[in-house]
Structure formats: structure tokens, C-alpha cells
Amino acid sequence: MIGKGGAPFAFGAKIIAAAIVLVFWPAASTPATSGDLIQERQYLRVKIGGKDVRLEALVVKRADAKGRLPIALFNHGRPGVAAMGLDHNLFHDPGITAIADIARRGWLVVAIHRRGYGLSDGPIQSDSPCAADTFMAWMNADADDIEASIGPVTRRSDADPTRMIAIGESAGGAAALALGARNIPGLVAVIDLAGGEHLAGCAAIKDSVPADFRALGSRSHVPNLWVFAKNDLNHPVD
Amino acid sequence: MIGVRLVLLLVAFACGAAPWAWSDELTETAASFPVAAGGHEFRLEGLIIRKTDAQGRLPIALITNGGTATATGGAGATAAAYAHYARDLARRGWLAVVTMRRGFGQSEGPKPAPITCQAASLGAWASGAADDLQATIDNVATRPDADASKVIVIGSEIAGVAAVALSARNPSGLAGIVSVSGGLQSEANCPINDLLVEAYKLYGAKNRVPNLWIYSRSDKVFDPDLAERLHTAFLDAGGDVKFVMFFRDGNVGTAVFGQATAAWYAQMDGFLRANNLPTWSPTDVWNMIDRLKIADRMERENLAELLIQRYFAAPGEKAIAFSPTLQAEWTRPQNKLGAEPRLPLTYQTGSRSLDDARNGALASCQKAAQDCTVIMENYHWLGDIR
Numbered sequence: 001m002i003g004k005g006g007a008p009f010a011f012g013a014k015i016i017a018a019a020i021v022l023v024f025w026p027a028a029s030t031p032a033t034s035g036d037l038i039q040e041r042q043y044l045r046v047k048i049g050g051k052d053v054r055l056e057a058l059v060v061k062r063a064d065a066k067g068r069l070p071i072a073l074f075n076h077g078r079p080g081v082a083a084m085g086l087d088h089n090l091f092h093d094p095g096i097t098a099i100a101d102i103a104r105r106g107w108l109v110v111a112i113h114r115r116g117y118g119l120s121d122g123p124i125q126s127d128s129p130c131a132a133d134t135f136m137a138w139m140n141a142d143a144d145d146i147e148a149s150i151g152p153v154t155r156r157s158d159a160d161p162t163r164m165i166a167i168g169e170s171a172g173g174a175a176a177l178a179l180g181a182r183n184i185p186g187l188v189a190v191i192d193l194a195g196g197e198h199l200a201g202c203a204a205i206k207d208s209v210p211a212d213f214r215a216l217g218s219r220s221h222v223p224n225l226w227v228f229a230k231n232d233l234n235h236p237v238d
Numbered sequence: 239m240i241g242v243r244l245v246l247l248l249v250a251f252a253c254g255a256a257p258w259a260w261s262d263e264l265t266e267t268a269a270s271f272p273v274a275a276g277g278h279e280f281r282l283e284g285l286i287i288r289k290t291d292a293q294g295r296l297p298i299a300l301i302t303n304g305g306t307a308t309a310t311g312g313a314g315a316t317a318a319a320y321a322h323y324a325r326d327l328a329r330r331g332w333l334a335v336v337t338m339r340r341g342f343g344q345s346e347g348p349k350p351a352p353i354t355c356q357a358a359s360l361g362a363w364a365s366g367a368a369d370d371l372q373a374t375i376d377n378v379a380t381r382p383d384a385d386a387s388k389v390i391v392i393g394s395e396i397a398g399v400a401a402v403a404l405s406a407r408n409p410s411g412l413a414g415i416v417s418v419s420g421g422l423q424s425e426a427n428c429p430i431n432d433l434l435v436e437a438y439k440l441y442g443a444k445n446r447v448p449n450l451w452i453y454s455r456s457d458k459v460f461d462p463d464l465a466e467r468l469h470t471a472f473l474d475a476g477g478d479v480k481f482v483m484f485f486r487d488g489n490v491g492t493a494v495f496g497q498a499t500a501a502w503y504a505q506m507d508g509f510l511r512a513n514n515l516p517t518w519s520p521t522d523v524w525n526m527i528d529r530l531k532i533a534d535r536m537e538r539e540n541l542a543e544l545l546i547q548r549y550f551a552a553p554g555e556k557a558i559a560f561s562p563t564l565q566a567e568w569t570r571p572q573n574k575l576g577a578e579p580r581l582p583l584t585y586q587t588g589s590r591s592l593d594d595a596r597n598g599a600l601a602s603c604q605k606a607a608q609d610c611t612v613i614m615e616n617y618h619w620l621g622d623i624r
Contacts, residue, residue, distance in 0.1 A: 083546040086508025122482040
């Protein structure tokens with residue numbers, strides 16, 4: 001029933017993150033970063049819309065870090081070929097360098113696979129059909145997953161839940177913006193790298209991006225940094 | 239056509255295990271697997287399908303009869319009815335095995351006792367079903383073309399429960415199970431959902447083998463509430479499961495296994511790759527696009543999207559036809575827009591024979607162009623196009 005009539009999935013639903021267990025990854029993790037960093041692959045048990053969801057996550061921090069670290073929630077983009085989301089790998093994500101660089105700056109970086117990506121539960125939630133509210137529905141569906149991951153992350157003994165940033169590229173950046181508009185306690189900034197959504201051949205969403213961003217902006221009280229490039233083909237500057 | 243196949247299979251079964259080539263690329267062999275139970279030995283009806291030219295030992299993909307909500311349902315099931323799933327797995331590089339559990343198809347032994355309202359009854363059924371699966375695996379493992387260190391088990395509805403129960407035994411070599419619309423109802427007209435949830439708690443406590451569960455939000459038999467309860471119980475107990483609840487693609491109710499096959503195949507393929515198990519890969523898709531000499535990024539991505547969703551994951555015999563004329567039209571900028579980008583090629587999937595697939599792909603191509611050739615059969619590239 002959801003997905004028909006343009007009813008956005010989980011839009012407006014209260015998301016409760018609760019009852020969290022960290023499940024150790026069964027296989028040994030492959031180091032993708034150099035020895036000055038510690039990385040853990042694990043599953044996060046979260047609740048989204050009251051339902052149990054298992055998300056795959058990569059947690060990276062400095063090997064010499066002590067005490068509680070500020071948290072950087074890193075959000076991957078949507079691959080050019082959406083059907084390849086299942087093959088998305090956090091270690092091979094273009095963001096892995098950024099993840100390492102943020103960790104070196106003293107952050108506890110948590111990169112999740114949103115639903116439908118990698119070994120996280122599925123299917124992909126930002127999948128409503130072409131309609132005027134498509135992008136808002138997608139951004140919120142993606143933000144639901146990030147918001148749900150905050151619970152288990154802040155319960156870590158090496159995490160400081162009073163200082164969190166959300167950073168993301170492309171669809172992940174748009175999701176971070178949507179998260180920022182929810183004014184999550186402890187979320188102090190949003191960094192959006194070329195953030196946006198695009199859906200080829202969907203004319204209905206033509207005017208929705210400015211309206212969506214206006215709506216998010218009116219609710220957000222968190223400082224945002226947006227970084228775009230002039231030659232971005234997916235999200236033209238104008 | 240189906241009738242003819244069925245007869246051939248039954249003849250083959252009656253004549254013993256004589257292998258024959260079904261199409262130009264697969265070999266199908268009737269088999270029977272002994273299983274010992276209660277001091278007796280029963281022979282299970284089986285079917286083994288593999289690529290004819292595959293070298294060395296192949297990983298084992300076991301499919302067992304399901305598609306029914308009760309332990310005694312599906313009385314008319316035959317191994318032949320599962321052959322097309324087995325062929326799809328064989329094309330993905332597996333030694334694909336169909337096994338009919340005791341009392342079904344041509345398999346010997348009594349049908350399982352109906353499930354009563356007691357936990358012991360459910361437990362006994364699941365244990366017997368898992369025994370049949372294990373016996374089949376042990377038997378297939380002795381074949382010189384079998385790699386018993388990589389085994390997956392696939393089932394729908396009650397067969398999904400059997401696969402989950404087997405995964406709680408963590409048998410050596412079992413690398414994953416796929417349960418599609420997995421669930422079980424009692425014949426005694428009493429609700430056993432609570433019993434099933436308790437059983438899944440026990441399975442989750444023992445399970446170490448990765449599970450993939452696929453459900454549909456519109457399923458009225460094993461509804462999302464039950465699926466979520468099974469999921470939570472299994473996870474809480476420590477089980478390893480990737481849970482996929484279809485709400486758009488594949489949201490066809492209980493019949494996901496048969497009616498949304500491409501949708502759950504796409505999930506299975508991703509799960510197999512993530513667990514380093516064989517199937518087609520995105521690299522195959524990019525290679526094909528390279529061979530078509532398509533260089534523009536947007537064109538490549540659009541084409542990859544459509545090929546993955548509509549061809550690579552699709553079931554049945556399939557083929558792709560190509561025409562330089564069609565490609566030239568497709569690459570014109572004005573043809574790139576539109577909600578449903580056209581393809582520079584035509585294809586047919588889900589066919590009963592490769593000839594049908596070839597002819598279908600060619601016929602649709604020839605509606606628009608004169609210079610059509612078949613460039614791919616199933617996952618096999620036929621050669622350079624220019």
C-alpha cells in the first residue's frame with residue numbers, strides 16, 4: 001500500500017531508537033585504512049518505526065584516542081546504478097578517505113549502510129515512485145536510518161553524545177540535511193557534500209527541491225555547511 | 239511443453255540416473271538420495287542440474303519443496319516443478335539440487351504428521367525436514383563434481399522454515415540459507431504463531447550461518463506482523479539474518495517465490511556476493527556495456543540499471559538481441575529523456591527454451607531494425623558485434 005498514491009514511507013512516523021545490541025561481525029575485518037586508525041565492522045540493532053532493523057556499520061577512530069570522542073555520522077551516496085546498492089561496500093566507498101581523514105581529526109566516525117545497501121536489511125526505502133513529494137520522502141526515509149543509528153552509537157563508552165555532526169555526500173548529504181531539520185539533541189552541525197537527489201525522467205519533482213529545502217530550512221536550527229562544485233552534473237549549481 | 243518436460247523427467251526417474259543434455263549448456267540428472275529415519279532407509283526423489291562444461295567441483299545449491307503453508311500441504315509437488323529454479327542456479331555456477339522431502343513427489347516414506355497445537359509437534363516436523371535436507375547434502379557431497387564446503391539451501395513457506403531449522407544446526411559447509419515467505423501453519427485449526435516464534439528463538443540461539451529472509455508486506459498468510467516477530471525472536475537470540483520486507487518491487491503477497499522471482503533473485507544475488515558465493519556480478523554487466531562500446535556515463539548507468547533489473551537477475555532462459563541501428567537511435571540526446579529510457583537492445587527472459595528466448599529477442603528487435611543479431615544467451619556473450 002505504501003508507495004502508491006504518493007504516500008511517503010515512514011514520513012512523519014516517530015522513530016524510536018531503542019534496545020540496541022551490537023553484534024560482532026562474523027568475519028575478520030579487512031583494514032582499508034593505515035595503522036594509525038582502528039576500524040570495526042559491525043551490525044547495529046536499531047528500531048525504525050517500531051520494527052527491528054539490522055544495519056551494517058563501519059566505525060573508525062584514531063588508535064591513540066582516549067576517552068569519549070565526538071561523533072561524526074558519515075552517510076554514503078546513492079550509486080549511479082541504484083540496483084548496485086546491494087553491492088555497496090563501505091571500505092570501497094569513495095568516502096573512505098574522508099572517513100579516515102575525519103577520524104584523524106579526532107572523531108569517532110560511524111558510517112552506516114542504510115536499508116537496502118550492502119548487508120543491511122532491505123529493501124532500499126527511498127524508493128517511492130515519481131511524485132511531487134518524492135525527494136522529501138527519500139530524504140526522510142534515509143534520515144530515519146541515520147537517526148535510528150544514533151542510539152547504539154551514543155551508548156558506546158568511547159562516544160560523546162553531546163557533540164555529533166552528520167556528514168554526507170550526495171543522497172547521504174541530503175539525508176544529513178533532513179536529519180538536521182529534526183534538531184536531534186547533541187547534533188551540532190551538518191556538512192553536506194554535493195547533497196541532493198535526482199530521478200531521471202521524473203518531471204513531477206521539477207519544483208520540489210527548492211520547496212523541500214525551504215521546508216527543511218524552516219525547521220532546522222543546526223549550523224549547516226554545504227559544499228558543491230561548479231561542474232556537478234547531478235546537482236547543477238543553479 | 240511443461241507436460242512434455244514432466245513426462246521426460248518421470249521417464250528419467252524411472253530409468254535411473256542417466257544424464258542427458260537439456261539445453262546446449264545444462265545437464266539434468268534424476269537422482270535419489272537415501273535418508274535413514276527410525277531404523278528405515280527411505281529414498282528421496284531428486285534432480286541435479288549443472289552447467290555441462292563446468293570444470294572442477296561446484297558449490298551446492300539445494301532447493302526443497304515448499305510453496306504451501308502446512309506440513310502436509312503441497313501433496314501434488316514434483317521435483318520437475320522446481321527444475322526451472324534449479325536451472326537458474328546452475329547458470330549462476332552452482333551444482334543445483336532439488337530434493338523432495340519424505341512423502342512428497344516420488345520420495346519414499348510417510349508424509350509428515352499434521353502439526354498439532356503442541357510445540358513438540360512443530361519441533362518434530364522441523365527436525366524431520368532438516369534431516370532430509372542434511373541427508374541430501376551428505377549424499378551430494380560424495381559426488382566428484384560437488385564442493386561440499388560451500389552449500390546454500392533455498393525454500394519458500396514451510397521449506398523456508400526447514401531451511402532456517404537446518405541453519406540452526408550449523409552443518410559443516412552450509413554457507414547460507416534463503417527463506418522466501420518462510421512460515422508454517424497448523425492443520426489443527428489452532429494458531430501456532432507463538433509456537434513458531436518460540437521455535438525461531440531456539441534456532442536463533444544456535445544459528446551461526448547467514449540467513450536471508452524475504453517477505454512481502456501484502457502477505458495475508460504469513461503477514462508482516464508474524465514475519466517481524468520471527469525476525470525479532472531470531473535476532474534477540476543471536477541469529478544472523480538479513481531481513482527484506484518487499485513493499486514495492488516484489489510486493490505480491492505469499493507468492494513471492496513464484497511470482498516475484500526476479501525481485502528475490504536480485505536480493506539473493508546480492509547476498510551471495512556479499513558472502514563471497516558465486517553468481518553473476520556487476521562486473522559482468524559493465525563488461526557487457528564495454529563490449530557494446532557505450533562510453534557516455536549516463537548512458538552506461540541507465541543501461542546497467544535496466545540490464546540488472548530486467549535481465550541479469552531475471553529467471554528462465556533468456557537472450558539479448560542487438561542492432562547498430564537501434565543503438566544509434568538510442569544514443570541520440572533527444573531519446574535519452576523520458577520516464578522509461580529505451581534500450582539500445584531487445585531481450586527476452588523467462589522463456590522455457592533458449593530457442594524461444596532467442597526468437598523472442600530477435601523478433602522484437604526486428605520490429606524496429608533490419609540488422610539484428612543475438613549477442614547474449616543467458617550469461618554467455620556470443621562474440622564481438624563489429
